[in-house]
Amino acid sequence: MTDRDCERLRAVADELALGILPGQERAEAIAHLDRCPACREHVEQLTLVADGLLSLLPDSEPPAGFETRVTDGLRLNRPARRRRPRAGVAVAAATAIALGFGFGGWAVGTAIEGTSAPSSPRSEPSGSEHELLEASLLTVDHRPVGRIFAYTGSPGWVYMSVDLGPGWSGSDSRPADESGSEDETAGSREAYPEAGEISCRLERTDGTSVHIGEFPLDDAGRGHWGAPTRVAPDTVSGARLLAADGSVLATAHFAAQQNR
Amino acid sequence: MIPRGTGGIRSARFAVSTGMRRLGLPLGRLSDEALLAGLATGAPEVALAFVRRFQRMVFGIAVAVVDDPQLAEDIAQQTFERAWRHAQVYDSRRGSVKTWLATIAHNLAIDAVRARNATPVSPEDLDALLGVVTRTPEQWALADDAASRIRAAVAGLPPQQARAVVMAGIYGMTARQISEFEGIPLGTAKTRIRTAMGKLRTVLGPERADHD
Numbered sequence: 117m118t119d120r121d122c123e124r125l126r127a128v129a130d131e132l133a134l135g136i137l138p139g140q141e142r143a144e145a146i147a148h149l150d151r152c153p154a155c156r157e158h159v160e161q162l163t164l165v166a167d168g169l170l171s172l173l174p175d176s177e178p179p180a181g182f183e184t185r186v187t188d189g190l191r192l193n194r195p196a197r198r199r200r201p202r203a204g205v206a207v208a209a210a211t212a213i214a215l216g217f218g219f220g221g222w223a224v225g226t227a228i229e230g231t232s233a234p235s236s237p238r239s240e241p242s243g244s245e246h247e248l249l250e251a252s253l254l255t256v257d258h259r260p261v262g263r264i265f266a267y268t269g270s271p272g273w274v275y276m277s278v279d280l281g282p283g284w285s286g287s288d289s290r291p292a293d294e295s296g297s298e299d300e301t302a303g304s305r306e307a308y309p310e311a312g313e314i315s316c317r318l319e320r321t322d323g324t325s326v327h328i329g330e331f332p333l334d335d336a337g338r339g340h341w342g343a344p345t346r347v348a349p350d351t352v353s354g355a356r357l358l359a360a361d362g363s364v365l366a367t368a369h370f371a372a373q374q375n376r
Numbered sequence: 377m378i379p380r381g382t383g384g385i386r387s388a389r390f391a392v393s394t395g396m397r398r399l400g401l402p403l404g405r406l407s408d409e410a411l412l413a414g415l416a417t418g419a420p421e422v423a424l425a426f427v428r429r430f431q432r433m434v435f436g437i438a439v440a441v442v443d444d445p446q447l448a449e450d451i452a453q454q455t456f457e458r459a460w461r462h463a464q465v466y467d468s469r470r471g472s473v474k475t476w477l478a479t480i481a482h483n484l485a486i487d488a489v490r491a492r493n494a495t496p497v498s499p500e501d502l503d504a505l506l507g508v509v510t511r512t513p514e515q516w517a518l519a520d521d522a523a524s525r526i527r528a529a530v531a532g533l534p535p536q537q538a539r540a541v542v543m544a545g546i547y548g549m550t551a552r553q554i555s556e557f558e559g560i561p562l563g564t565a566k567t568r569i570r571t572a573m574g575k576l577r578t579v580l581g582p583e584r585a586d587h588d
Contacts (some may be wrong), residue, residue: 127570130421130569130570130574131544131550131551131569133573134544134545134569134573135483135486135548136544136548136549136550136551137550138550138552144401161577161580162539162573162577164577165526165545165573165576165577166545167471167475167478167479168522168523168526168580169509169526169530169541169542169545169546169576170437170475170478170479170482170546170574171438171475171478171522171523171526172509172523172526172530172544173436173508173509173546174441174442174508175430175432175433175435175436175441175510176432176433176435176436176439177435178431178434178435178448178449178452179445179449182427182431182435182449182452182453183427183428183431183455185422185449186423186427186431186452186453187420187423187424187427187454189453189457190418190423190456190460191459228398229493248406248410248414250407250409250413252412252468260468260469261410263413263468265410265413275413275416275417277464277466279465279467279469292571298429319472327473340464346395
């Protein structure tokens with residue numbers, strides 16, 4: 117990569133961001149972006165402008181019956197069909213979460229892990245409302261690496277998407293505090309996942325956490341996973357993702373409940 | 377750890393949809409990301425809430441680009457189907473759900489226009505659209521969000537630069553198409569696009585357009 121490469125990229129960066137750069141030039145530009153963070157950042161800024169231009173277009177009411185035609189087109193009211201998204205991981209995730217939802221009340225073990233107590237328990241009425249909690253998954257250096265959703269109703273469930281990037285396996289994580297950790301899960305669960313997998317624990321306001329399962333990430337560090345689990349709205353405080361060696365890959369905190 | 381079976385899928389959808397409805401989960405108040413996550417589960421009520429929230433934006437983009445309500449409806453429908461198929465790979469770090477969906481709709485509309493004819497826009501349509509995207513009613517002018525700033529910035533561009541950036545950014549016209557449409561050298565078309573984009577970029581500052 118040379119300054120001349122960057123100059124060439126900058127000359128077409130606007131057209132690239134607007135999506136109007138012809139094929140060969142586009143391929144060359146993207147190849148340069150793969151190895152030049154500065155130019156990538158430059159194009160990302162220009163892409164925000166392109167996105168902003170679209171936001172200037174006025175909303176318009178679609179023809180009557182549009183929403184029905186869309187949902188009919190998705191065949192959501194028919195018996196399940198096998199969806200074939202392009203990404204294999206998407207298929208696995210969709211299947212996992214859909215199947216998971218069907219088994220409400222799936223008993224989660226009570227793997228109690230002694231951890232330092234979180235700052236302040238939330239005071240909320242217990243069991244009076246059910247809602248969807250959501251939070252960003254952040255690395256220890258506060259880099260966002262995904263989102264987690266937790267439904268506090270019955271059946272409750274947790275779903276998350278994770279993108280740790282290549283080489284995620286614990287290199288930028290910190291060891292978890294294992295002091296006094298004890299796994300009381302009903303028999304079969306290991307405390308930490310196999311290599312190539314990550315595990316998820318729901319954290320409670322009293323400092324304990326519960327192990328809810330493991331899932332694999334692909335080579336690029338991406339993955340999606342969902343599982344049925346009881347999510348108590350008055351005690352759940354967040355979640356933690358752990359690598360195979362027990363180090364913390366990411367944490368999430370359900371700071372605010374949006375639907376109250 | 378997760379039991380498998382098609383009965384599970386059906387009961388899953390039932391559980392999610394009826395659970396949310398029976399327990400009073402207000403779908404209309406969920407965040408865009410939460411609705412998209414729900415859409416991925418295939419729950420009809422969540423899908424309907426998602427479509428209702430975004431259908432006017434999606435159809436607005438499609439009809440502005442293709443100028444054909446029937447084709448625009450097809451594009452809007454494809455947009456939601458694509459969103460449903462790819463909800464699992466949506467990455468919030470790359471932009472909001474709204475921006476993601478707008479980009480899908482726009483790309484589909486541009487593809488449709490390119491497949492249909494060589495000239496994406498008539499001079500009359502371009503002038504009309506320029507009027508729309510630079511119109512600043514009082515309520516928009518007072519809002520200090522990214523869209524308002526870009527709208528004001530586009531309105532403040534020299535007319536030929538505004539035309540170039542709208543032709544490129546909205547109609548997806550290449551620099552060569554713009555040069556032919558305007559009867560100007562290719563280099564001049566590129567310069568107009570670049571100069572306009574540079575000016576618009578300055579009004580966004582360091583923050584993300586969709587995170588205002």
